[in-house]
Amino acid sequence: MLRWVARRLRTTPVVIALSLARMSEALGNSLLIVMLPLYVAARPSTLIDLPREMLIGVMVSAFGFVLAGSMRVAGRLSDRWGHRKWLILTGLLLMALATAGFPLADGFVTILALRSLQGIAVALVTVPALSLISSTTAHDNRGNSLGLYGSFRMLGFTAGPLVGGLLHHHFGFAAAFLTGSAFILLALVLVHFTVPDDGPARPRSPMVAVDDGQEVAGWSGRSRVTLLVLTFGQLVLAASLSLLGTLENLFNERLGQSALAFGVAFSALTATQIVSQVLVGRLSDRLGRKRLVAIGFALLGPILLTMASVQTSLQLVLLMMLFGATTACTIAPSLALAGDLAEADNVGRDMSAITMGFALGLAVGPLLGGMLASASGLGLPFKVFGGVALLAAVLMGLFATDRYGKSVVGKRADRPK
Incomplete structure (x- = not known):
């Protein structure tokens, strides 16, 4: 089956x-x-x-x-x-x-x-x-x-x-x-x-990676930078997502809506994300990961900035749907790119860096968002986080790479029977 x-x-x-x-x-x-x-x-x-x-x-x-x-x-x-x-x-x-x-x-x-x-x-x-x-x-x-x-x-x-x-x-x-x-x-x-069961860990072996077209021993410097950029991006993404729940009461007060109305808006985000992730994942296999991740953060910035001035419940629902689509552009392609660049015997280490960034975002987002909202109301947290999302897009475009070499998991897969 x-x-x-x-x-x-x-x-x-x-x-x-x-x-x-x-x-x-x-x-x-x-x-x-x-x-x-x-x-x-x-x-x-x-x-x-x-x-x-x-x-x-x-x-x-x-x-x-x-x-x-x-x-x-x-x-x-x-x-x-x-x-x-x-x-x-x-x-x-x-x-x-x-x-x-x-x-x-x-x-x-x-x-x-x-x-x-x-x-x-x-x-x-x-x-x-x-x-x-x-x-x-x-x-x-x-x-x-x-x-x-x-x-x-x-x-x-x-x-x-x-x-x-x-x-x-x-x-x-x-x-x-x-x-x-x-x-x-x-x-x-x-x-x-x-x-x-995939069995015990395999003996470690010398790695060969590709850095700007040249094969070098070990993990390439460009790959390390890419992983750092991806980790930062996932931190920004998780912090932005956690910000929504943290500021729910402020949204409801400004828009004069109930908790149910906010729940409907948040459901619009998750529903859009569910549909979009598979489509974006397949698209990243054809067009490359880096481009989609950079586009996702470039769109996330303006969406967060617009949320700072949302005035109606309908606007909130539409922005939440766009939020869901842009997060789909950043999640699966980021994880896939980390998997592409991971060393064959260090996949867990490299994937854990991405997930650690997301977890830190879940921890930092509510604290920082609450502090900013307490100081200046609903708008300031979204302006700050929107600016940081644009920074993530710039870093992705300038410093990340889509390349992978012989050492990585990318070209071949060990498929358990």
């Missing part, structure tokens, strides 16, 4: 298996976006005496920082130990246990500890999964595969808050958390039975 679906979608069975598993995991994990702020507000905080809003901000940022710090460790484990399937299974098990533990939490410190454990768990799932996809796809199909993977994950991410809200409304917190844990365990079962 997986092989038939993979042929229809022009990818490999491993990609389909991981995509379905991440969709289930994302559904279980993303319902916490709705649940945890409500849960923190409903639980006493005896050891940390801070306002409720600050406690929620601390929890969100702590998750992002722990996730970012764990990404590099997960990448090293993936490269040095191998057995990426078992790293993914370990991460899913930790995530499910932490989610099931929330109903037992007696205060904020326990909630914070469980959420931090989830940060470690997400890193153990994300980096090995991306490394497996990069290692089992060819250069001319990697963008399509990562686009499919991202779209399936976004489907789960979109459904999770809705499922969590309904369960909380009708049955309470415990039912929502336990259902989330069940979906994560379903992902664990899918990975266990459908993803082959």
Whole structure:
């Protein structure tokens, strides 16, 4: 069945298996976006005496920082130990246990500890999964595969808050958390039975890379710069996305709309992103990654600047749709380009750099956005982030490269049978 679906979608069975598993995991994990702020507000905080809003901000940022710090460790484990399937299974098990533990939490410190454990768990799932996809796809199909993977994950991410809200409304917190844990365990079962183990890490071998047409030993300097630019871009992207939720109340006050109206606008963003990621991924296989990523950030800048002066709910919905399309231009092509340039025995290290940038953006975005909004209202954060997005486009155009050489995963793929 997986092989038939993979042929229809022009990818490999491993990609389909991981995509379905991440969709289930994302559904279980993303319902916490709705649940945890409500849960923190409903639980006493005896050891940390801070306002409720600050406690929620601390929890969100702590998750992002722990996730970012764990990404590099997960990448090293993936490269040095191998057995990426078992790293993914370990991460899913930790995530499910932490989610099931929330109903037992007696205060904020326990909630914070469980959420931090989830940060470690997400890193153990994300980096090995991306490394497996990069290692089992060819250069001319990697963008399509990562686009499919991202779209399936976004489907789960979109459904999770809705499922969590309904369960909380009708049955309470415990039912929502336990259902989330069940979906994560379903992902664990899918990975266990459908993803082959890639075995132990291979012995390290001398690398040959291409830098401006010349073969050189080791990883090329231009490739290193490209990875740094991609990491910075993902930080900017994640910070911009997290800014939207942070400033939801200010949007609703300016536009005189309800939380439901903002939810509709945000759903427009995710729906556009789901549809666009596969199309953009396939396009990057034909036109190249660098061009699409640069275009995405060049468009994201004006969109963020326009959001600073949005006046109606309809304008917000339209801008959110454009936001979703531009983020699709930056996610799958960035991951595919990192996979193209990655050394064959350091795929985890190189992919973890990109995901670490995204995780840092999730941590920094709410803090910086909240500070700027407190100082000068809704407009300033979007002006600052819009300018930084334009900077990312310039850096991508000037310093990144699409080239890859004999050492990298790009030209050939080791496909598990």
